[in-house]
Amino acid sequence: MQKLWYKNAIFYSLDVETFMDSDGDGIGDFQGLTKRLDHLSGLGITCLWLLPFYPSPNRDNGYDVMDYYNVDPRLGTLGDFVEFMHQASDRGIRVLVDLVVNHTSIQHPWFQQARSDKHSKYHDYYVWSENPPKTKPEQIIFSGVEDSLWEYDKQADAYYLHHFYKEQPDLNIANPAVREEIYKIMGFWLQLGVSGFRIDAAPFLINPLGISDCPDLQTFLKDMREFITSRRGDAIVFAEANVSSEKIPVYFGNGDRCQMLFNFLLNQYMFLALARKDSQTLLDGLKSLPDIPNIGQWLNFVRHHDELNLDLISDSERQEIFQAFAPEKNMQIFGRGVRRRLPPMLRGERRRIELTYSVLFSLPGTPLLRYGEEIGMGEDLSLEGRNSVRTVMQWSNALNGGFSTASSDVLTRPVIKEGEYGYKQVNVTDQQRDPNSLINWMEHIIRIRKQCPEFGCGKWQILETDQPCVFAHCCESEGESAIALHNLGDYSCTVTLKSDEYNHLIDIFGDSQYEPLDINLPSIPIKAYGYRWFRVK
Missing domain, CATH: 3.20.20.80 (Glycosidases)
Structure with a gap:
């Protein structure tokens, strides 16, 4: 381990x-x-x-x-x-x-030697072209800052590849x-x-x-x-x-x-779920x-x-998140x-x-x-x-x-x-x-x-509930199981797990002090934006 x-x-x-x-x-x-x-x-x-x-x-x-x-x-x-x-x-x-190691600084000694001498071994440390292909808009990482993946270097009399800023020439990993x-x-x-x-x-x-x-x-x-x-x-x-x-x-x-x-x-998907308040x-x-x-x-x-x-995610889904969490342009x-x-x-x-x-x-x-x-x-x-x-x-x-x-x-x-x-x-x-x-x-x-290693190394499964706002899942490892319920909605509700395997649950963490669960009642109350973690006994 x-x-x-x-x-x-x-x-x-x-x-x-x-x-x-x-x-x-x-x-x-x-x-x-x-x-x-x-x-x-x-x-x-x-x-x-x-x-x-x-x-x-x-x-x-x-x-x-x-x-x-x-x-x-x-x-x-x-x-x-x-x-x-x-x-x-x-x-x-x-x-x-x-x-x-995708790229170096343009000031790295490797690049300085590469641009000054085409016969230097360092020239092939980078990706060069005399006639580079046209850059497609979707290839630009820093849209609005850079407009091409290729930058002309006067000293080398060639274009070098850079996926990020032009001050970051790409290394030739094939070398x-x-x-x-x-x-x-x-x-x-x-x-x-x-x-x-x-x-x-x-x-x-x-x-x-x-x-x-x-x-x-x-x-x-x-x-x-x-x-x-x-x-x-x-x-x-x-x-x-x-x-x-x-x-x-x-x-x-x-x-x-x-x-x-x-x-x-x-x-x-998590931020989209938070924006929609939907599990x-x-x-x-x-x-x-x-x-x-x-x-x-x-x-x-x-x-x-x-x-x-x-x-x-899709353009429409992205707009949902923008509207909920970054409605102003300077937040994007x-x-x-x-x-x-x-x-x-x-x-x-x-x-x-x-x-x-x-x-x-x-x-x-x-x-x-x-x-x-x-x-x-x-x-x-x-x-x-x-x-x-x-x-x-x-x-x-x-x-x-x-x-x-x-x-x-x-x-x-x-x-x-x-x-x-x-x-x-x-x-x-x-x-x-x-x-x-x-x-x-x-x-x-x-x-x-730290007391719930199941979340880190266990086999997980989604638990069905009768509440569309509640996200429920279980993780199991070495015979131990932990369950987490999260209410993404802005209203309190009572949740029923659609499985009889998890009737005896022991609270270990939550957003507030809830009444102990009745072993004979499969319903679990949870507050608006609430969360509850359980051990399965």
């Missing part, structure tokens, strides 16, 4: 740059993160996923990497990283890092030398103690666009997995792949490729997921560092997503916020929290693009929310100052003093979730 540790882990995602500043320069760093490990340990986090912390011009939040073997000097040193890893291990917290470089990168960080990697932009990594005489790039996922396992048997690789259901098996293979995959499809939509989302190998696992999430991407991005955090989307309604996270923690798979979700942070829509949901962590009601002692005008990202989500209203310190706060509720649900 040690190799399957990820099935019942509690994941937490953060950007070192915006988490905690230790030296007063306005930029979060590894020393600051190390000092906040007790916060994460106390919350119940068992695995940290770190966004890129490598040297970078920061054209794309650090995803334009200049050096894969170092730490951005603003964030600390390799020594600081090693000390952080030691302290995290002491607290039983594993660490995963981003593997950003064996590039794959060897990637193995070296993974080996370096594994040697420093990481427990695996999150593959950024996985669909584009295995896309042969612009590559002639291309081998089957999908096999590279298997090769990566074999390399990682050979260096550390319990290390994992999980992929960012926002793809349709029929393409998902590519990333799991026969259990010999990625162990985990972000559950983008179910995430989009059938969420059930449809679960049913749409393909079967995956036993070693495979879904990583479920409410929000992450990018926009809430809605491109796997790229024509397909929402650039907001959850609490403002739900108008700060605590019971709906709790309901959403209760769904998250009980869905089949592993839950992921993003920094600030434990206190209900909001967004700053005055910031450009995705930066609206990347404001600094709010630790206290002190200057800059306790993130930094620097002057506010030099912070790496602004702190939310005004309104109901400003740091004086929403912060860790104040909430820890309030027994009814969201952070204490989060600690509670994480503790209960």
Whole structure:
């Protein structure tokens, strides 16, 4: 089971740059993160996923990497990283890092040599064309920002491929030398103690666009997995792949490729279900997921560092979500997503916020929290693009929310100052003093979730009820069963499970204190936006 540790882990995602500043320069760093490990340990986090912390011009939040073997000097040193890893291990917290190898920064030494000398070995590290094909509108990732996948480079007198910003030229994964470089990168960080990697932009990594005489790039996922396992048997690789259901098996293979995959499809159905206040939509989302190998696992999430991407559902369904949660144009991005955090989307309604996270923690798979979700942070829509949901962590009601002692005008990202989500209203310190706060509720649900491993590794089934607003499912593992009921509707009701297998249920978690169930009565009361978890005896 040690190799399957990820099935019942509690994941937490953060950007070192915006988490905690230790030296007063306005930029979060590894020393600051190390000092906040007790916060994460106390919350119940068992695995940290770190966004890129490598040297970078920061054209794309650090995803334009200049050096894969170092730490951005603003964030600390390799020594600081090693000390952080030691302290995290002491607290039983594993660490995963981003593997950003679909592209590099245009300032990476590889690209600088590639553009200056066509005979250099580094020229073939990238994808070039003298007469590139015309880009189709649907191929553009950053719609409204970029208008082509190809950028002319005067120095090289050729066009290079870039799926993202033009400052991020794509690597030529078909080149064996590039794959060897990637193995070296993974080996370096594994040697420093990481427990695996999150593959950024996985669909584009295995896309042969612009590559002639291309081998089957999908096999590279298997090769990566074999390399990682050979260096550390319990290390994992999980992929960012926002793809349709029929393409998902590519990333799991026969259990010999990625162990985990972000559950983008179910995430989009979940928000559609919340907008409709209807359980059938969420059930449809679960049913749409393909079967995956036993070693495979879904990583479920409410929000992450990018926009809430809605491109796997229909245009009309996307408009339903926009109307419910992002009705104004500046709340939307790229024509397909929402650039907001959850609490403002739900108008700060605590019971709906709790309901959403209760769904998250009980869905089949592993839950992921993003920094600030434990206190209900909001967004700053005055910031450009995705930066609206990347404001600094709010630790206290002190200057800059306790993130930094620097002057506010030099912070790496602004702190939310005004309104109901400003740091004086929403912060860790104040909430820890309030027994009814969201952070204490989060600690509670994480503790209960750890006591219900069935949700992480059990076989799940949907339970039929007589209430269309109630989503009910059961997970079973090694003879133990856990059931979760969620009322997505805005009215209280009494639920009857259409099965006589689950008459004797024991409450273990819920939105309020309900009367004990009568074993002879199969009906279960549940409040508006309520949730109840049960053990089956």
